[in-house]
Amino acid sequence: xxxxxxxxxxxxxxxxxxxxxxxxxxxxxxxxxxxxxxxxxxxxxxxxxxxxxxxxxxxxxxxxxxxxxxxxxxxxxxxxxxxxxxxxxxxxxxxxxxxxxxxxxxxxxxxxxxxxxxxxxxxxxxxxxxxxxxxxxxxxxxxxxxxxxxxxxxxxxxxxxxxxxxxxxxxxxxxxxxxxxxxxxxxxxxxxxxxxxxxxxxxxxxxxxxxxxxxxxxxxxxxxxxxxxxxxxxxxxxxxxxxxxxxxxxxxxxxxxxxxxxxxxxxxxxxxxxxxxxxxxxxxxxxxxxxxxxxxxxxxxxxxxxxxxxxxxxxxxxxxxxxxxxxxxxxxxxxxxxxxxxxxxxxxxxxxxxxxxxxxxxxxxxxxxxxxxxxxxxx
Numbered sequence: 419x420x421x422x423x424x425x426x427x428x429x430x431x432x433x434x435x436x437x438x439x440x441x442x443x444x445x446x447x448x449x450x451x452x453x454x455x456x457x458x459x460x461x462x463x464x465x466x467x468x469x470x471x472x473x474x475x476x477x478x479x480x481x482x483x484x485x486x487x488x489x490x491x492x493x494x495x496x497x498x499x500x501x502x503x504x505x506x507x508x509x510x511x512x513x514x515x516x517x518x519x520x521x522x523x524x525x526x527x528x529x530x531x532x533x534x535x536x537x538x539x540x541x542x543x544x545x546x547x548x549x550x551x552x553x554x555x556x557x558x559x560x561x562x563x564x565x566x567x568x569x570x571x572x573x574x575x576x577x578x579x580x581x582x583x584x585x586x587x588x589x590x591x592x593x594x595x596x597x598x599x600x601x602x603x604x605x606x607x608x609x610x611x612x613x614x615x616x617x618x619x620x621x622x623x624x625x626x627x628x629x630x631x632x633x634x635x636x637x638x639x640x641x642x643x644x645x646x647x648x649x650x651x652x653x654x655x656x657x658x659x660x661x662x663x664x665x666x667x668x669x670x671x672x673x674x675x676x677x678x679x680x681x682x683x684x685x686x687x688x689x690x691x692x693x694x695x696x697x698x699x700x701x702x703x704x705x706x707x708x709x710x711x712x713x714x715x716x717x718x719x720x721x722x723x724x725x726x727x728x729x730x731x732x733x734x735x736x737x738x739x740x741x742x743x744x745x746x747x748x749x750x751x752x753x754x755x756x757x758x759x760x761x762x763x764x765x766x767x768x769x770x771x772x773x774x775x776x777x778x779x780x781x782x783x784x785x786x787x788x789x790x791x792x793x794x795x796x797x
Contacts, residue, residue: 442472480624559615
């Protein structure tokens with residue numbers, strides 16, 4: 419009898435539609451834009467490795483909306499993603515390919531007077547991910563939420579760059595995860611957790627070819643990190659992995675090859691109250707990078723040769739540049755992220771008067787051609 423049951427189970431599995439795992443996906447995020455009234459444009463951005471030989475982007479995808487008490491409110495079926503390639507800096511001779519799939523739809527929330535979660539789930543993650551335990555047994559949950567603010571309008575922040583393609587092993591890197599908020603809300607950046615979703619028996623919730631069940635409702639369980647990694651230390655680095663809470667610039671010197679999952683969160687504040695969080699769940703490889711000789715100055719050389727003195731500052735700050743360049747540019751910000759100075763430099767040394775600035779911490783962005791270096795100074 420047991421033998422017949424086993425045979426029946428195997429035949430039943432073989433008769434199911436071909437199961438398509440999403441191990442080509444690197445991650446993604448969900449954003450929204452409020453249009454007229456309570457009409458919203460919802461956007462799901464997914465990123466895939468286009469060299470790994472995995473499946474193409476799903477078409478369609480399914481988004482689910484849950485009320486603040488975790489009750490399913492509605493779902494969207496979105497077809498025909500806009501697909502584009504994400505370029506990387508041409509200073510490096512590398513072999514990488516990353517595609518972005520952009521899914522867009524609108525929804526009318528006129529009758530909804532409460533917060534709503536937007537949820538996308540897919541199974542599974544890439545088997546190559548180094549910082550998760552059994553990554554191919556873990557799926558994705560991407561989510562955002564729309565706060566109900568009465569007559570006030572609100573759109574989520576959006577990342578300024580689509581995604582960082584890679585980290586260079588052994589090279590100090592400053593990676594831009596900054597975002598823009600069209601409503602002028604205050605933004606704060608941090609490393610954050612990422613979450614499980616879907617399963618081997620329901621790889622794409624809502625898709626009738628695989629699973630008619632909706633996505634699971636919040637709250638969600640975090641991924642299973644492999645020791646010694648966590649959301650706060652998601653990658654092997656010779657320096658502390660740090661994301662500036664004001665600028666969104668991440669600093670690290672990755673030291674071990676591999677593919678690393680991490681979460682980047684952008685908290686949105688209005689009148690000192692948290693009203694939303696944009697979350698990017700993304701896997702980024704650490705690779706060996708070789709300088710493209712056609713681009714001239716190497717980023718690491720720029721990092722090591724730019725000097726800022728004295729620090730702490732007494733009256734004036736001097737900045738030494740490794741080359742004289744007409745397009746060298748210096749920007750100065752305070753701790754609130756306000757731009758205080760923005761000037762081009764045509765000599766190997768620049769001087770910034772600090773006599774009119776109050777005591778405190780300041781941030782410098784120094785750009786030479788296509789490269790940028792960041793420094794923190796104190797008065």
